[in-house]
Amino acid sequence: MIAVAGGGAFGTALAAALAANGPVTLWMRDAEEAARNEQTRENRHRLAGVPIPAPVRVSADLETVFAAEIVLLAIPAQQLRPFLAQHGARLAGKPLVACSKGIDVETGEGPSAIIEAAVPDATAAVLTGPSFAADIARSLPTALTLACRNSAAAVALQDRLSTPVLRLYRTADVTGAELGGALKNVMAIACGTCIGAGFGESARAALITRGFAEMQRLAVGMGAEAETLAGLSGFGDLTLTCTSDQSRNYRHGLAIGRGERGDTGSTVEGVATARAIGRIARVRGLDLPVCAVVEALVEETITAQDALARLLSRPLKEE
Numbered sequence: 001m002i003a004v005a006g007g008g009a010f011g012t013a014l015a016a017a018l019a020a021n022g023p024v025t026l027w028m029r030d031a032e033e034a035a036r037n038e039q040t041r042e043n044r045h046r047l048a049g050v051p052i053p054a055p056v057r058v059s060a061d062l063e064t065v066f067a068a069e070i071v072l073l074a075i076p077a078q079q080l081r082p083f084l085a086q087h088g089a090r091l092a093g094k095p096l097v098a099c100s101k102g103i104d105v106e107t108g109e110g111p112s113a114i115i116e117a118a119v120p121d122a123t124a125a126v127l128t129g130p131s132f133a134a135d136i137a138r139s140l141p142t143a144l145t146l147a148c149r150n151s152a153a154a155v156a157l158q159d160r161l162s163t164p165v166l167r168l169y170r171t172a173d174v175t176g177a178e179l180g181g182a183l184k185n186v187m188a189i190a191c192g193t194c195i196g197a198g199f200g201e202s203a204r205a206a207l208i209t210r211g212f213a214e215m216q217r218l219a220v221g222m223g224a225e226a227e228t229l230a231g232l233s234g235f236g237d238l239t240l241t242c243t244s245d246q247s248r249n250y251r252h253g254l255a256i257g258r259g260e261r262g263d264t265g266s267t268v269e270g271v272a273t274a275r276a277i278g279r280i281a282r283v284r285g286l287d288l289p290v291c292a293v294v295e296a297l298v299e300e301t302i303t304a305q306d307a308l309a310r311l312l313s314r315p316l317k318e319e
C-alpha cells in the first residue's frame with residue numbers, strides 16, 4: 001500500500017493519479033477535512049472540481065501512514081523537518097519519497113538530507129519535475145524525475161509510482177533533482193515580477209536563460225551534475241513555472257511586479273527558498289544575481305524597478 005502524507009493540492013493529485021495502480025491512503029492532518037473529503041470525494045479546499053477516485057482512502061489517522069509500504073511526503077518544504085522530527089521514528093526502514101520543492105531555511109538542506117538526518121535507515125527519494133497538481137489529478141500526461149541514490153530502490157519506486165499517463169524518469173543525482181525543483185520557484189518569482197512590472201517577454205526569456213545558468217552553477221557547485229539541471233527537474237520545470245499563471249510562485253511574482261502583496265495564504269515555496277539560497281550564497285561567497293534580487297524583492301527591500309536596475313548595471317561579460 002502507498003500512503004501520501006499531506007492533503008494539499010499536490011498530495012491529493014498524486015493520490016488520485018496513483019489510484020490507477022491500486023489502493024492509496026491520503027493522510028491529512030485535519031480530521032474534519034479528511035472525513036469531508038472521504039465522503040464528498042473532492043478536496044474542495046485545495047483541489048476543487050477534481051473527483052477523488054474510489055481506490056483513495058482519505059484519513060487523518062497517522063497509523064495509515066505508518067502501516068504503508070511506501071510513503072510520499074507531500075507537505076511544504078519548510079514543514080518537512082518538523083513533521084519528520086515528530087513522526088520519523090515510526091517511518092524507519094521505509095522508502096520515503098519527498099514531493100516538496102524547496103530548501104529548508106534554517107538548515108540550508110534539501111528534502112533528501114532532511115529525511116536522511118531524521119530517519120537514518122529510510123530510503124530517501126525525491127519526486128520532482130514539471131507538473132501542476134490540477135493536470136496530474138485530471139490524468140493529463142506528465143513526466144517527472146524520481147531521484148534516489150539506491151539504484152535498486154529507484155527501479156522499484158519508478159515501477160510502483162509510474163502510471164500509463166504519469167511517466168517517471170530515474171536519476172541517482174538527488175542533489176541536482178531537488179535543487180532544480182527548489183530553484184525554479186525562485187526564478188518563477190523573478191519572471192512573474194518581470195511580467196507584472198511590464199518589462200516584457202523578451203526580458204523574461206533573458207531571465208529564464210540567465211536564471212538557468214545560475215541554477216546550473218549553484219547546483220554543480222553543490223555536487224550536482226549539470227545534465228540533471230537540463231532535465232525535467234530544472235529546465236523542464238523552469239519552463240513550466242516561469243510561463244504559466246497556474247503557478248503560485250509566478251503569480252506571487254506578478255503581484256510583486258504590480259506593486260501588490262502576493263497571496264500570503266497559499267504555498268509559495270520560492271519565498272523561503274530565496275532566503276535559504278541567500279544564506280548559502282553569503283556563506284560560500286557565490287555571485288547569484290537573480291536569486292539575490294528575488295531575495296530582496298520578497299524581503300521588500302527593493303522594488304521591481306530597483307531589481308531591473310541592479311541586473312542591468314552589472315558589468316558586461318561573456319555568455
Ligand SMILES: NC(=O)C1=CN([C@@H]2O[C@H](COP(=O)(O)OP(=O)(O)OC[C@H]3O[C@@H](n4cnc5c(N)ncnc54)[C@H](O)[C@@H]3O)[C@@H](O)[C@H]2O)C=CC1
Binds near residue numbers: 075
Ligand atoms: N500544487 C502543485 O501543483 C505542486 C506542488 N508541489 C510541491 O508540493 C508541496 C506541497 O504543495 P501543495 O500541496 O501544492 O500545497 P498546498 O498549499 O495545496 O497544501 C499544503 C498541505 O500541507 C499541509 N501541511 C502543512 N504543514 C503540515 C504539517 N506540518 N503536517 C502535515 N500537513 C501539513 C496543509 O494542511 C496542506 O493541506 C510543495 O513543496 C510544492 O512545491 C510540487 C509539484 C506541483
Ligand SMILES: O=C(CO)COP(=O)(O)O
Binds near residue numbers: 185248250
Ligand atoms: O511545482 C509546480 C509545477 O511543477 C507548481 O508550481 P507552484 O508551486 O509555483 O504552483
